[in-house]
Amino acid sequence: MLVLLNTGAGEANQRGKEPLRASLASIFKRLKVQAELNFCSGAELKPRAETALARAKAGEIDAVVVGGGDGTIRTVAGVLADTGVPLGILPLGTLNHFAKDLGLPMDLEHAAEIAARGSQRVVDLAEVNGEIFINNSSIGIYPYLVVDRERRRSHHKLAKWMAVVPALFRAMRHFPRRRLSLSAEDWTRPYHTPCLFIGNNEYGMEFFALGRRQRLDQGELSVHVVKQRRPFDFFWMICRMGIGEVTRERDIESFKLDELQVSATTSRVPVALDGEVEVMHPPLHYRSRPGALRVMVPTSTSERESDPVHGSR
Numbered sequence: 001m002l003v004l005l006n007t008g009a010g011e012a013n014q015r016g017k018e019p020l021r022a023s024l025a026s027i028f029k030r031l032k033v034q035a036e037l038n039f040c041s042g043a044e045l046k047p048r049a050e051t052a053l054a055r056a057k058a059g060e061i062d063a064v065v066v067g068g069g070d071g072t073i074r075t076v077a078g079v080l081a082d083t084g085v086p087l088g089i090l091p092l093g094t095l096n097h098f099a100k101d102l103g104l105p106m107d108l109e110h111a112a113e114i115a116a117r118g119s120q121r122v123v124d125l126a127e128v129n130g131e132i133f134i135n136n137s138s139i140g141i142y143p144y145l146v147v148d149r150e151r152r153r154s155h156h157k158l159a160k161w162m163a164v165v166p167a168l169f170r171a172m173r174h175f176p177r178r179r180l181s182l183s184a185e186d187w188t189r190p191y192h193t194p195c196l197f198i199g200n201n202e203y204g205m206e207f208f209a210l211g212r213r214q215r216l217d218q219g220e221l222s223v224h225v226v227k228q229r230r231p232f233d234f235f236w237m238i239c240r241m242g243i244g245e246v247t248r249e250r251d252i253e254s255f256k257l258d259e260l261q262v263s264a265t266t267s268r269v270p271v272a273l274d275g276e277v278e279v280m281h282p283p284l285h286y287r288s289r290p291g292a293l294r295v296m297v298p299t300s301t302s303e304r305e306s307d308p309v310h311g312s313r
Contacts, residue, residue, distance in 0.1 A: 001028075001035045001088065001116065002052045002061045004076060006068035008042050010094035020067075024090075027109050033116045035065070045072060049079040056085045063296070065115045069093015070135055070274040078132035081125055081292045088115025088296040095275075098134045101213045102297050118296040123216040125292040126200035128284050133200060133273040134293075137286070139262070140178050140195040140226075141234075143270035143277045145171040175231045181263040182225070194234055195226040198286055202256065219290035221260055225253045260286040 003024065007017055015023075017039055028035035040048050045068075052064045066076040067090035080087055090111050091099035102123070105111055125132050149167040177194045199222035204212050228234040228251060237251045262284040271280045 001063045003037050003065040005039050006072040009068035009092045012092040027112045031116050045075045049076045067092045071276045074134050074274045086294045119299045121297045122291045125289045128286045135274045136199045138197045138272045143272040144176050146277050172231050179265045183261040184257050197224040220256045258288045
């Protein structure tokens with residue numbers, strides 16, 4: 001296997017390059033797996049992944065493993081999409097949403113064992129204007145918050161959790177709202193919203209499932225438009241969301257689609273993709289890419305997803 005490790009990812013950065021190298025070398029040796037460890041920066045990740053793909057196609061390696069957070073996984077998944085090359089995941093980021101939704105363990109040794117000896121499972125990706133995302137994309141207040149958070153981290157050398165608090169207060173004070181037009185199939189609807197959220201498959205809105213996905217292979221976009229237009233109402237909605245009291249009638253309009261076009265009144269729109277922000281030019285064409293990624297998962301997870309009760313791809 002060829003292992004790509006993002007040195008800037010949260011836990012990877014905390015562990016340190018050499019201790020992480022030593023740990024992984026020991027784990028893969030015990031597993032009797034040949035693993036070539038490549039440490040790289042975020043900017044180097046995509047070309048390294050493209051080289052890994054070429055080597056996989058040439059039969060030099062059997063799988064690509066990526067170590068990092070959701071942004072790191074997104075980059076490598078974009079390269080491996082629709083190639084059939086298996087992707088193993090070492091959750092070394094801060095939040096690791098995608099790994100958790102796949103049922104992967106958070107400790108390095110067990111995650112490495114699954115990357116080496118787990119089962120293969122086919123899952124969906126989603127994209128907007130050709131850019132892949134594995135979890136979700138959003139327009140409005142969240143990209144605004146992320147840009148301000150990263151600015152504070154860069155200028156003041158703050159940890160992510162320390163930078164997010166003042167960034168949140170600033171976002172609530174300025175409270176950006178977007179005039180958007182959503183189109184799908186034979187309908188078009190105008191919105192004036194602080195947040196448009198598009199998930200790669202459906203996210204739970206209930207208390208115990210909030211922010212999690214039960215399925216990653218339904219081939220659909222889960223679209224949510226926030227109705228609240230005032231900062232206090234929005235903040236109160238977030239509080240109620242934490243205890244599972246958000247209602248679709250009062251707070252959020254939701255629907256499921258396989259494709260969506262988003263138009264805006266501006267020529268440039270900041271768009272969040274798995275926690276990273278890119279500036280894009282509308283119209284934004286979102287679409288689901290069913291079964292585009294082959295990933296390594298625990299055998300029990302793979303068997304459960306193939307069960308007739310749960311469906312199969």
